Amino acid sequence: MKKRYEGKTKDVYELEDGNFLLKFKDDVTGEDGVFDPGANTVGLTIEGAGRAGLKVTTLFFEKLKERNIPTHYIASDLENTTMTVVPATVFGEGLEVICRYRAVGSFLRRYGKYAEEGQALDSFVEVTLKDDERGDPPISKDALEMLGILTSEEYETLKKLTIDISEVVKEELAKKDIELYDIKLEFGRDKAGDILLIDEISGGNMRAYRKGEYIEPLELEKILTAE
Numbered sequence: 001m002k003k004r005y006e007g008k009t010k011d012v013y014e015l016e017d018g019n020f021l022l023k024f025k026d027d028v029t030g031e032d033g034v035f036d037p038g039a040n041t042v043g044l045t046i047e048g049a050g051r052a053g054l055k056v057t058t059l060f061f062e063k064l065k066e067r068n069i070p071t072h073y074i075a076s077d078l079e080n081t082t083m084t085v086v087p088a089t090v091f092g093e094g095l096e097v098i099c100r101y102r103a104v105g106s107f108l109r110r111y112g113k114y115a116e117e118g119q120a121l122d123s124f125v126e127v128t129l130k131d132d133e134r135g136d137p138p139i140s141k142d143a144l145e146m147l148g149i150l151t152s153e154e155y156e157t158l159k160k161l162t163i164d165i166s167e168v169v170k171e172e173l174a175k176k177d178i179e180l181y182d183i184k185l186e187f188g189r190d191k192a193g194d195i196l197l198i199d200e201i202s203g204g205n206m207r208a209y210r211k212g213e214y215i216e217p218l219e220l221e222k223i224l225t226a227e
């Protein structure tokens with residue numbers, strides 16, 4: 001097994017059959033020992049964080065499979081905290097696609113002149129570049145096309161998939177009386193060039209609230225995986 005990439009929260013291995021193996025680690029992002037899913041550095045290690053993230057990710061990827069939504073998911077091994085996935089190539093050096101149902105976070109920081117905190121948004125999709133150095137800047141459809149990161153057709157596919165996937169997550173949370181405010185997804189192209197959801201869908205990828213109160217990622221994962 002060859003290690004392809006050492007990420008902040010996961011390591012990526014190449015299996016003999018060509019598939020990839022994602023090893024979920026207990027490292028979480030944050031600063032000064034405080035967990036912050038939006039941070040770009042590993043801040044601390046929390047025992048069991050890797051397994052909890054994998055459990056939630058598996059739950060959502062199984063739901064997506066039932067609905068024939070294309071993802072990289074093949075199988076999970078909770079014992080070894082690994083997930084076998086289809087290898088993908090990312091757009092440029094990686095994009096994040098966000099779907100927003102309520103105005104919080106960076107949306108509010110940018111558009112606070114025109115939006116109120118917690119204001120309802122209609123599955124609003126936006127794309128950011130994975131670029132730690134530049135603070136993951138938002139990028140428009142035109143700029144993505146102009147810079148050769150993706151085609152206009154691919155953008156539309158990405159947008160539609162993001163809305164469909166986010167809706168599945170939103171419904172799942174709603175079953176536990178939790179409201180999804182926003183969620184961040186990653187996509188890639190498979191060997192045939194088809195677009196797939198990749199990476200993970202864990203507590204740190206979304207903001208969730210119950211009766212207007214924010215639920216921390218680890219607490220959210222506990223609630224979602226409780227029998």
Ligand SMILES: Nc1ncnc2c1ncn2[C@@H]1O[C@H](COP(=O)(O)OP(=O)(O)OP(=O)(O)O)[C@@H](O)[C@H]1O
Nearest residue numbers: 007008009010012020072085086087088089198199
């Ligand atoms: N199916 C896949 N094919 C190829 N790369 C993948 C696939 N699924 C996930 N990845 C990549 O594997 C890496 C996982 O590592 P990790 O989540 O620790 O990310 P990171 O890049 O260090 O930090 P960040 O969470 O800020 O992206 C990511 O770069 C992700 O884009």
Ligand SMILES: [Mg+2]
Nearest residue numbers: 007009010199
């Ligand atoms: Mg990541």
